[in-house]
Every structure is written in C-alpha cells, then in structure tokens.
Amino acid sequence: MTSLSSDVAAAPRTLMRFDRVERSVHWLNATLFLLLLATGLTLRGFPGTQWVGRRELVKNIHVWSGLLLPLPLLAALCMRRAGRRLRDDLSRLGRWTLDDRRWWNRRRRGGVALGKFNPGQKLNAAFVGASLIVMPVTGWMLRFPDPFSNSMRRGATAMHDWFAYGLLFTITGHILFALSDNEALRGMVRGTVSERWARRERPRWHAEMLLEASAAEDDEHENRSGTASARR
Amino acid sequence: MADKPLKDLAPEWAQPSTPVTRRVFLGLSALGVAGIAVGGAVADWVNRSPIGRAASSAGVADLIPLGEAFRYYTVTDGFPSRSTAKYQLRVHGLVDHELKLSYADLASRTPTHLTKDFQCVTGWRVTGVHWTGVKLSDLLDEAGVQSKGKALRFTSFDGVYTESLTLDQARRPDVIVAYQMEGKTVSTEHGGPVRLYVAPMYGYKSCKWLDGIEVVDAVEPGYWENEGYDVDAWIGHSNGRDDKPV
Incomplete structure (x- = not known):
C-alpha cells in the first residue's frame, strides 16, 4: 500500500481532463461539423468548390449530417452516470466567476485562478450553443420552405449564412488555440493532462481535482476498513 | 502567479x-x-x-455574405467546359432548315442587350446584370418553325440539364440566347460560353451550357421541373413565391 502510493508520486502525475464520453461527443461533433462545413461551402458556391457538382448528393449529406450532429451531445447529456462530467462542464461553461471577469478585463493575468475553462472557451461555447439552435431551425426552413413566407425564407438564409461564417471563425480559432498548446490538445485526444499544466493553466480546476482524488481515497479507505471490520 | x-x-x-x-x-x-x-x-x-x-x-x-452574389449550381460532376472555338449550337426538330451555329455565328447576328435582375427560385437576386445575346425568336424565324411545332426543348452539353418553353414564351423579346455577361463571354460557372436567358422567369429556366434547341410538338418538363419546380416559372407568380417581377 505504501510502496504503491510512492510509485504514483514518483511518476509524472496526470489528471483526467475529459472522460471517454466527453471526448467521443467532441470528436463526433468535430467530424460532422467538418462534413457540414465542406458540403455547406459547396452548396453556398464558395470559390474553388464549384467543380464538386452533384448538388442533390451534397445537399443530402449536408442535411443528414446536420440532423445527426446534436444527437451524440443530447444522448450523452441524458446518460445518468456516464454523462455526469459532461453536464458538469455545461454548468461550468454557463457562469463567470470573479476570476473569469478579471482574466477577461485585464491584460495582466497573473494571480488569476481559472477553473476548468477560460472565459474565451466559455464564450465560444455560448456561440456554438446558440448555433446548435439557430442552424437546425433555419436549416429546416431552407430544406422545407413551403410553409414559410418569402421574407422569412430570406431571413432564414441570411441567419444560416451569418451563423455559419461565425462558426467558421470561432472553430478556426478553437483549432489554432488547440494546436498552439500540445498539452491542452492531449487533454482532448487522450483525455489526460499533466499536473504541471493543470496547476499553471487551470489552478482552480487543479485544486478541485486534488480534492476529488483525496475524497476518492478516503472513500476507498472507508470501504477497505468497512470490509475489514465486517470480516472481523 | x-x-x-x-x-x-x-x-x-x-x-x-x-x-x-x-x-x-x-x-x-x-x-x-x-x-x-x-x-x-x-x-x-x-x-x-x-x-x-x-x-x-x-x-x-x-466569399462573405455581403452584397449580392450568384450561387452556382451544377447538376453533374463538376462544371462542363467548352471553348468558344469548339462551341456549336444546333437548332433542330420541327424546323424547315436545321441550323448549326458557332460562337462567332451568334456574335455576328444583331445583338440584343438586356440589363435585368437575376432572380433565383431559392431566393437570391442579383440586380442589374447586363446580358448580350441573340433573340430566340430571330433564330426560330431563321430556322422556320413548322406548323406542328408548339414548344421548345433545350439541351445542355453537360448531358443532363434540359429545359422547356412554349413557342409563345420563347418568342418574347426578353428571351435571348446569351453569349456575353457583363461585357465578357459568359463564364463556365455561369453556363457559358452560351446559355439561354429567360428574363421574366426564375433562373432555372435559363438553361446553362446550351447546345441544342429542338422544336417539338408539346412541352416536355425539364430537369428542375422533374425535381418539383413549376414548368411555367414566371417570377413572382409561380413556385409559391411573390418576388417582384423583373
């Protein structure tokens, strides 16, 4: 028991940043988003995409990817145990602490203890979340325009366009930020980050993880002594 | 920190x-x-x-959703391309003299200039597009439409796109076989080198990559009509839309 815990302390410690469910949802979303982006730009006639042709096929891929995209997220959120961390992420993303405000307002960011996400990530999530509502609604109107008036169709087209360009902008930023920080990227690829990264970049989350770990250890202790006393 | x-x-x-x-x-x-x-x-x-x-x-x-822009549609793999040198338009079917016209043949005929809005059935509109072409009615007169002829069938060198008009519709003065757009040869994306331009109807009636005009005895619905769009595609009076006519 003692030898085991010293082994753990000696090895460079890692913390679980995104569990399997969070990562699966993320990568399914990413794949479907890229499909939507590629087919969407083609349908919009973005220069260089005209040669693709096959409008009906491209349209069907776009519509089906769009219908599928929200499903992994919704399914994961509904899973009672497996969706726990994902639901926890959502409630973290929704609110700003005083530290978040300070980080956002001030150039000098030392001494600010961020939680699991920084305010930029939170705002990105707000925009992506709004897009998850606006894009399916307007997309539905473009696919089945019959019940809608001309001006509503034009409004839906404009909103679908503008939110798509907003997404193109924020997701490009998201990818660039991820590529500029290997450790953060690893958090979404393999699920873990080093303790050093966590302490430096997300001190408050790091502290939470330590608390959680010690709580789990206590639980384990209680369980062990519980079984031991039961044996006795 | x-x-x-x-x-x-x-x-x-x-x-x-x-x-x-x-x-x-x-x-x-x-x-x-x-x-x-x-x-x-x-x-x-x-x-x-x-x-x-x-x-x-x-x-x-x-690139960005600012200003008016054409959206390009093609129904086959990629865009069919044909140079002005190799281009040929055939006017055939129920006619007295079949015509085979090169790009230069079209350009040497009396030109008609139209500056009108281009309205797509999906909602986008580009204002004041300048087209140059030959009146379709001139070509029909030249070929001599037989009395059995009632309608036209247009074909495209993409091999798939077809369109239709009644003879009455085709004889309107704002229906042309266009070889220039904004003063330049119609580009491949826009259906060039030669396309039909039916000003008073939604864009899909203006058959792109035009290579054949066949006089037939009845209207045969074209590609987009088979996808559910109206055969008589008057802007503002068809397809459940109320756009301002051009």
Missing part, C-alpha cells in the same frame, strides 16, 4: 458567479430566431449600403 497555495482555492462551483455565458447564449439564440423575421430586410439594407456595393464590385461577395 501560483502564489496562492492550492488548498486556498475553493472549487469553481463554490465561487460567487454570474451567468454571463448563459445570457450570451440566450441572447444569440434570440437574435438568430429574430433574424428569421427581419434578416431579409437587414441583408437587403446591407447589400444596398456602400459596404455591400463595394463587396459586390470587388468580387468578395462570393
């Missing part, structure tokens, strides 16, 4: 906080839904503004 000891850091959920992001999320969602009602008018306003005009004339309207 890491001057605070870790044990002093309370969990994020135990911190005083305000739902900033949640409000942004709700605000943006509301904006998007409200935009369905007013977005068309806003887009019009932006397109007519100096910024929109600049975007259109600089050609960036293709």
Whole structure:
C-alpha cells in the first residue's frame, strides 16, 4: 500500500481532463461539423468548390449530417452516470466567476485562478450553443420552405449564412488555440493532462481535482476498513 | 502567479458567479430566431449600403455574405467546359432548315442587350446584370418553325440539364440566347460560353451550357421541373413565391 502510493508520486502525475464520453461527443461533433462545413461551402458556391457538382448528393449529406450532429451531445447529456462530467462542464461553461471577469478585463493575468475553462472557451461555447439552435431551425426552413413566407425564407438564409461564417471563425480559432498548446490538445485526444499544466493553466480546476482524488481515497479507505471490520 | 497555495482555492462551483455565458447564449439564440423575421430586410439594407456595393464590385461577395452574389449550381460532376472555338449550337426538330451555329455565328447576328435582375427560385437576386445575346425568336424565324411545332426543348452539353418553353414564351423579346455577361463571354460557372436567358422567369429556366434547341410538338418538363419546380416559372407568380417581377 505504501510502496504503491510512492510509485504514483514518483511518476509524472496526470489528471483526467475529459472522460471517454466527453471526448467521443467532441470528436463526433468535430467530424460532422467538418462534413457540414465542406458540403455547406459547396452548396453556398464558395470559390474553388464549384467543380464538386452533384448538388442533390451534397445537399443530402449536408442535411443528414446536420440532423445527426446534436444527437451524440443530447444522448450523452441524458446518460445518468456516464454523462455526469459532461453536464458538469455545461454548468461550468454557463457562469463567470470573479476570476473569469478579471482574466477577461485585464491584460495582466497573473494571480488569476481559472477553473476548468477560460472565459474565451466559455464564450465560444455560448456561440456554438446558440448555433446548435439557430442552424437546425433555419436549416429546416431552407430544406422545407413551403410553409414559410418569402421574407422569412430570406431571413432564414441570411441567419444560416451569418451563423455559419461565425462558426467558421470561432472553430478556426478553437483549432489554432488547440494546436498552439500540445498539452491542452492531449487533454482532448487522450483525455489526460499533466499536473504541471493543470496547476499553471487551470489552478482552480487543479485544486478541485486534488480534492476529488483525496475524497476518492478516503472513500476507498472507508470501504477497505468497512470490509475489514465486517470480516472481523 | 501560483502564489496562492492550492488548498486556498475553493472549487469553481463554490465561487460567487454570474451567468454571463448563459445570457450570451440566450441572447444569440434570440437574435438568430429574430433574424428569421427581419434578416431579409437587414441583408437587403446591407447589400444596398456602400459596404455591400463595394463587396459586390470587388468580387468578395462570393466569399462573405455581403452584397449580392450568384450561387452556382451544377447538376453533374463538376462544371462542363467548352471553348468558344469548339462551341456549336444546333437548332433542330420541327424546323424547315436545321441550323448549326458557332460562337462567332451568334456574335455576328444583331445583338440584343438586356440589363435585368437575376432572380433565383431559392431566393437570391442579383440586380442589374447586363446580358448580350441573340433573340430566340430571330433564330426560330431563321430556322422556320413548322406548323406542328408548339414548344421548345433545350439541351445542355453537360448531358443532363434540359429545359422547356412554349413557342409563345420563347418568342418574347426578353428571351435571348446569351453569349456575353457583363461585357465578357459568359463564364463556365455561369453556363457559358452560351446559355439561354429567360428574363421574366426564375433562373432555372435559363438553361446553362446550351447546345441544342429542338422544336417539338408539346412541352416536355425539364430537369428542375422533374425535381418539383413549376414548368411555367414566371417570377413572382409561380413556385409559391411573390418576388417582384423583373
């Protein structure tokens, strides 16, 4: 028991940043988003995409990817145990602490203890979340325009366009930020980050993880002594 | 930076906080839904503004949703391409003399100039597009339509796109076989080197990559009509739309 815990302390410690469910949802979303982006730009006639042709096929891929995209997220959120961390992420993303405000307002960011996400990530999530509502609604109107008036169709087209360009902008930023920080990227690829990264970049989350770990250890202790006393 | 000891850091959920992001999320969602009602008018306003005009004339309207832009549709793999040198238009079917016209043959005939809005059935419109071409009625007179001839069937060298018009529709003065757009040979994306331009109807009637005009005895619905669009595609009076006629 003692030898085991010293082994753990000696090895460079890692913390679980995104569990399997969070990562699966993320990568399914990413794949479907890229499909939507590629087919969407083609349908919009973005220069260089005209040669693709096959409008009906491209349209069907776009519509089906769009219908599928929200499903992994919704399914994961509904899973009672497996969706726990994902639901926890959502409630973290929704609110700003005083530290978040300070980080956002001030150039000098030392001494600010961020939680699991920084305010930029939170705002990105707000925009992506709004897009998850606006894009399916307007997309539905473009696919089945019959019940809608001309001006509503034009409004839906404009909103679908503008939110798509907003997404193109924020997701490009998201990818660039991820590529500029290997450790953060690893958090979404393999699920873990080093303790050093966590302490430096997300001190408050790091502290939470330590608390959680010690709580789990206590639980384990209680369980062990519980079984031991039961044996006795 | 890491001057605070870790044990002093309370969990994020135990911190005083305000739902900033949640409000942004709700605000943006509301904006998007409200935009369905007013977005068309806003887009019009932006397109007519100096910024929109600049975007259109600089050609960036293709890249960003600013200004008016054509959207290109092709129904086959890629865009069919044919040089002006190799181009040939056949006028055949129920005619007295079959015509085989090169690009130069068309360009040497009396030109008709039309500057009109281009209106797509999906909603986009590009104002004041300048077309140059030959009146379809001139070509029909030249070929001599037989009395059995009642309608036209247009074919495209993409091998798939077809269109139709009645003879009465085809004889309107604003229906031309266009070989120039904005003073230049019609580009491949726009259906060049030669396309039909039926000004009073939605864009899909203006058959792109035109290579055949066949006089037939009855209207045969074309490609887009088989996809569910109206055969008589008058702008503002068909396809359940109320656009301003051009």
